[in-house]
Structure formats: structure tokens, C-alpha cells
Amino acid sequence: METLRERKKQRTREALLRTALELFTTQGYDDTTVDDIADAVDVSQRTFFRYFAGKEEAALALQEMTVAHFLEAVRARPPHEAPMEALRQAVLEGWDTLHDVIDAVAPVEVFLRMYQVVESTPVLLAAHLRRSMEIEEAIARILAEREGVDIDADPRPRLAVAVFGGVMRLTERQWSTGEDFSLDAMRALTVSHLEQVGPALSESWRTR
């Protein structure tokens, strides 16, 4: 944060983001116009669009901050771990260290409430899912490198990530619509779901 100019820019961006999140979580995403946000920060609407590609980008900014963090966690997993176990541990680690990434911008509570906003706002949920797809591709590449296989010749990296991603998205949904909306609950649900993937894929469920 060198010059005054850069500090001002930083402050404007943070003010815009904080205000946007505040409005999104209190009056909802659709009921918040870009003008509302810009007016509250006392800048022109045009300025908002110079900092964010669109309303969506502001709404998903917090989640985006956790992405790099999670990818790094995957990369840092010890090589002897099996692929799925590495993903599992990386996710849990990501939740456990969420504060380190989020706190500088917003309290974790805002992050959690935004999660619900995303899940309950069709256009945001759609954007979130598309972004998740991109992230899955990135993870598949990390996994392939980790295991020393060619990602274009061997389908297993992308398949493993697709399965993992499917389970994680289900977990997100269940979590955000359930009653216990805490990080602990998310952690527990993740563990539980990953444990039951095996049984769910087994031949028959009736021979339980």
C-alpha cells in the first residue's frame, strides 16, 4: 500500500464491498440496486463498475477469496495421501482456517449469511455453480500433477474431482437450508457425507 492514491483506491473498493454485502444480507440481492450501493458510498454508479465487473462479482467476492486458499491447501497435502483423502483434508482445513482469509474484509458471520443469500438467489447460485466448475478443473490439474498422471490421457483426476465436487455441492445446499448454520455443522456434514459416498454407490441399499 504505497502511495496515497493506492490507499484511496483500496478504501473505495473496501467501502463498496462492505456496503454491498451489508445491503445484500439485509434487504436481499435482488432488492439492492447498484445505485443503492454507489449512493451509500457516495460515488457514482460508474465507479462501482470500475471496481467490480458486475453486481455478481461483489456478491461472490468473499467466496472467491477462499478459493485460492483452498487450492493452496490441496497443493500442500502430503504426497502419500490418497487423492480423495487429500481433498477431504484440504476442505476441512479450509473451513478451520476461514478466519485467516475473511476477517480482514468482513466478519465470518457476513460470510455465512452471504452463503445463504447465494444459495437462495437463483442468479447468484447459478454463477456460483459455474465458478465451482472452473475450480474443479483447477483442482483436477493439481491432482494430476500430484499423482504424476497426464490429465488429458487419464480421466481419473477429473472424475475424482467431479465426484468430490458433486458431494460438496450437496453438502453446501443441505447446510445452507438446514437449521444449524455454523462452521462446525458444515464440518460435520462434510465428514458425514464423504463417509457415506461408498455405501451410496454400493449395489443395493435394501440389504442394509
Added chain:
Amino acid sequence: METLRERKKQRTREALLRTALELFTTQGYDDTTVDDIADAVDVSQRTFFRYFAGKEEAALALQEMTVAHFLEAVRARPPHEAPMEALRQAVLEGWDTLHDVIDAVAPVEVFLRMYQVVESTPVLLAAHLRRSMEIEEAIARILAEREGVDIDADPRPRLAVAVFGGVMRLTERQWSTGEDFSLDAMRALTVSHLEQVGPALSESWRTR
């Protein structure tokens, strides 16, 4: 198709849809405005929005037509099949009988090209993914009923569908970006991917 009024409505809707698909597949989704479509059909823009909730709905209309068809295929699977196998057969059956559903509105080629448009247009891809999520919930309910388990007490139906859905979305993506963009290729890729899910989830990939 009783009255003249209803026939006219039907014709207007079909003209709008056909024109929309034509324009989307030739000049792209983003470069096609609703006015373009309405003008080509010689109706007002307002009329377009009376037939379709938005541009998206027109773009995804063909895919939507196959959904009910696929759900029916799942329901029709013999009860002795294991859940995952039932889903697998239903999907393959869906592809094999695509003509029965699509041909009345558009040639299969248009369906295939729209698939590529959807996959390469961010906003459409996002909408498609969100819709896929809703469909997964519907399938999970069918599976739960089939197997006689409580969908809210037993996580296995949703988990199985989440895994299956993850693999199918990967398959869609690989297919739409590959060189062989035929129904046969889709069929083959589906079979191949589902065969390799097991190995991809196994402990280590290096002991191959």
C-alpha cells in the same frame, strides 16, 4: 390443438423458438437480442416475453424438453436394478430416444449445436448448472421412493445422485469441447466415465 386461437398461439411459440435457436446457433447467444428474434417473427418484443420468461428460457427450451423424458426413463427402470445402474441405463436410453422428443421442434443437429452454445456461453452454462441441480433433487426423490428409503433420513439417494450428476456434467463438458460431437460419442463417453468412477475413487492411482 382445439381452437384456432390455440393453434395460432402454438405457431407463434414455435416460430419464436425456432427463430431464437436459429439465431443463437448462427450468430451466438450474446449477439442475438430479443428484438432480433421478435422482429424476425414479426411480433412485438413484449410478445416474446409472454411466451418465454426470458432469453435464457428460449435457449434452454430444447434441453428442458428432454428432462421430463429422462425422469420418466428413471421411473421406468426395473426395480431389481441397483440405483446407479438404473441411472446409467436411463441416461443411455435418453440419448438413444432423443429423436422422439426433439424432432417435433427441431432437428437433432440444432439440439447438439445448442448444447455447444450453452457450454460456451457463461450465463447459459450457469443457468444450465442450476437447473441440473433442481433435476438432481427430483431424481433423488425418485430413487428414494424406488428403494423405499426416507429421503430426509437417509443421505444415500441424494449422495448417489450428486455423484452421478457430477460425472454427467464432466461428461457433458468433455463431449462439447471434444472433436467428435455426435450422440454416439456422448454415449461412449458416458459409459467410459461411469466405468472409471470406481478406479478414480480408489486409494492410490500409482499402484496401477
Added chain:
DNA sequence: TGTCAATTGTCAGAGGCTGTCATTAGCCTC
């Protein structure tokens, strides 16, 4: 044929987003 209801067109307007251009304000050099 005349009444009723459904379909459509027209108009106005909100909201997201972009290009353009003038203005402002920080930065840097002499």
C-alpha cells in the same frame, strides 16, 4: 350479430452495464 375474453401492440420505465469525454486529484520533475 353482439358480447365476452384472450391475445397482442404500444408506451413508459426500472435496472444492469458500457463507451466517451471532461474534470479532478495525486504524482513527479525541474
Added chain:
DNA sequence: GAGGCTAATGACAGCCTCTGACAATTGACA
């Protein structure tokens, strides 16, 4: 520290998606 340079902002104007409201049209039906 005055002046030139450049980055950031504001102010418009405009396009596109989508919606509400109202009037005009057109099919349905007695």
C-alpha cells in the same frame, strides 16, 4: 512549489433485458 503528466472519477448518453399498464384487436360463443 509550479507546472506537466497520468490515473481516478463523474456526468451523460445509450443499449439491452424485463415488467406493468392500458388500449386495440381478434377469436369464441351464445
